[in-house]
Amino acid sequence: MSLPPLLTAPLDLVPLPVIEYVARTLFANILKSHPDLFERLGDYSGKRYCFSPTDLPLDFIVIPGNKSLTVLRAGQPVADARISGPLVLLLALLEGRCDGDALFFSRDLSVSGDMEAMLALRNALDDSAIDLPENLGALAGPLAPLLNRAGCYVRQRALSGKVAAWN
Amino acid sequence: MELICPAGTPSAFREAVDAGADAVYCGFRDETNARNFPGLNFSRDELAQSIQYARKHGVQTFVALNTFMRAGDEALWYRAADDAVRLGADAVILADFGLMAYVAENHPEQRLHVSVQASASNRDAIQFLVEAFNAKRVVLPRILTTQDIARLTRQLSCEVEVFAFGGLCVMAEGRCSLSSYATGKSPNMNGVCSPASHVKYREDGEEMVSELGGYTINRFGAGEASGYPTLCKGRFEIDGAETYAFEDPVSLDIMDHLDQLRDAGVSALKIEGRQRGKAYVAEVVSILKKALSAEPAARPALISRLRLMSEGQRTTSGAFEKRWR
Numbered sequence: 001m002s003l004p005p006l007l008t009a010p011l012d013l014v015p016l017p018v019i020e021y022v023a024r025t026l027f028a029n030i031l032k033s034h035p036d037l038f039e040r041l042g043d044y045s046g047k048r049y050c051f052s053p054t055d056l057p058l059d060f061i062v063i064p065g066n067k068s069l070t071v072l073r074a075g076q077p078v079a080d081a082r083i084s085g086p087l088v089l090l091l092a093l094l095e096g097r098c099d100g101d102a103l104f105f106s107r108d109l110s111v112s113g114d115m116e117a118m119l120a121l122r123n124a125l126d127d128s129a130i131d132l133p134e135n136l137g138a139l140a141g142p143l144a145p146l147l148n149r150a151g152c153y154v155r156q157r158a159l160s161g162k163v164a165a166w167n
Numbered sequence: 168m169e170l171i172c173p174a175g176t177p178s179a180f181r182e183a184v185d186a187g188a189d190a191v192y193c194g195f196r197d198e199t200n201a202r203n204f205p206g207l208n209f210s211r212d213e214l215a216q217s218i219q220y221a222r223k224h225g226v227q228t229f230v231a232l233n234t235f236m237r238a239g240d241e242a243l244w245y246r247a248a249d250d251a252v253r254l255g256a257d258a259v260i261l262a263d264f265g266l267m268a269y270v271a272e273n274h275p276e277q278r279l280h281v282s283v284q285a286s287a288s289n290r291d292a293i294q295f296l297v298e299a300f301n302a303k304r305v306v307l308p309r310i311l312t313t314q315d316i317a318r319l320t321r322q323l324s325c326e327v328e329v330f331a332f333g334g335l336c337v338m339a340e341g342r343c344s345l346s347s348y349a350t351g352k353s354p355n356m357n358g359v360c361s362p363a364s365h366v367k368y369r370e371d372g373e374e375m376v377s378e379l380g381g382y383t384i385n386r387f388g389a390g391e392a393s394g395y396p397t398l399c400k401g402r403f404e405i406d407g408a409e410t411y412a413f414e415d416p417v418s419l420d421i422m423d424h425l426d427q428l429r430d431a432g433v434s435a436l437k438i439e440g441r442q443r444g445k446a447y448v449a450e451v452v453s454i455l456k457k458a459l460s461a462e463p464a465a466r467p468a469l470i471s472r473l474r475l476m477s478e479g480q481r482t483t484s485g486a487f488e489k490r491w492r
Binding site: 041099101104106111115116117122123128129 | 175176177179204205206207362363364366367368369370375387390391392393394442443444445446447475476477479480
């Protein structure tokens with residue numbers, strides 16, 4: 001389930017501002033296409049969430065209410081709530097394709113910090129029907145259909161056997 | 168038997184309907200329902216839209232208003248009942264006798280189900296609610312054996328619903344004080360058992376430690392499947408040995424007892440899990456729907472996949488086949 005080091009090692013060489021630019025653009029697109037996220041998050045939208053992919057040398061700090069995203073080299077970031085796990089599963093959770101509790105029971109994911117905030121975010125994401133390939137495609141102009149299809153293919157391969165057969 | 172399925176969000180609701188639910192149960196986004204978790208549950212508009220979606224697919228909607236009213240604040244519960252009726256709920260699931268009386272008096276045509284939170288588990292208690300408030304169905308607590316359920320069902324003039332799969336509450340529901348003891352909050356009064364506000368997880372070497380209200384509930388070794396931080400499934404030190412005093416971190420699965428429950432006259436099987444994601448709802452509902460019409464020999468293979476999604480990655484039939492008394 002984890003990304004092979006061959007794929008992730010080059011990220012050490014990519015300047016943080018470049019990674020941050022890509023992540024922020026995608027994040028802004030997601031928030032724009034899913035304003036319902038804020039309504040369900042309520043007061044928790046002001047919390048500082050940290051996403052720590054265990055197979056990437058990076059931490060992603062997100063404050064949904066401020067529409068802010070910061071990328072840090074992996075370490076001990078300051079956050080209200082933190083979730084760690086393989087990148088593929090974190091993205092699947094973002095799309096509501098996996099059940100967070102099941103991944104917690106299997107120890108694929110670990111959480112710490114403010115559990116109310118984490119629960120609110122999980123539930124808001126689960127209801128939001130985010131589709132990452134679609135959001136990626138939206139950023140690709142005329143290449144949108146191509147990127148969308150490629151994204152769907154990668155997702156299907158990455159989650160094969162892990163994802164529930166939701167409709 | 169009907170399959171009654173959980174939904175904590177409109178997305179999960181649609182998944183349950185599409186996966187083959189006969190009825191979906193859900194609640195408002197406040198302390199009137201016993202799954203009052205952050206980011207979960209339905210606004211009035213969301214419930215209206217969901218009921219419409221369910222109707223279009225021939226599926227019923229039950230609205231759980233299954234906490235106990237707080238003296239002086241009854242209006243919150245009365246308003247929720249009025250709104251559930253106005254929006255077209257096929258049934259309201261109630262625990263508080265005062266709220267049952269309110270619904271019976273003000274909405275006599277509304278179908279009323281007795282929540283598991285009402286802790287009605289014998290003939291006299293249930294028949295009282297049938298006669299006093301015209302209750303049409305009772306949801307039995309998970310503390311009865313299959314034989315108890317069969318015996319009881321024969322003596323009742325209302326329908327019986329039992330939990331078939333999902334989170335396993337091993338206590339007399341509606342009367343359990345363990346969560347209150349550790350946190351001051353309970354499912355009965357606040358709609359939350361072991362509220363997230365009082366939960367902490369931390370790493371201690373290779374172990375993952377879960378805490379509730381400052382109490383250590385469990386320590387899970389590296390790779391050991393984990394569970395919810397509830398006192399009833401905590402690991403205790405007894406006579407020098409670390410063990411589970413009440414119940415292991417485990418979920419309920421009584422699909423092996425399907426035929427006995429059908430023969431006993433049980434009307435509906437309930438899936439627990441309004442706090443779970445839509446992926447869980449879709450998978451559990453579709454598999455149990457298949458299991459309901461499958462031959463007994465084919466059921467274990469169907470159900471086995473669900474074990475991995477369960478608390479502690481294990482399931483039990485719990486009190487349904489209690490052998491120790």
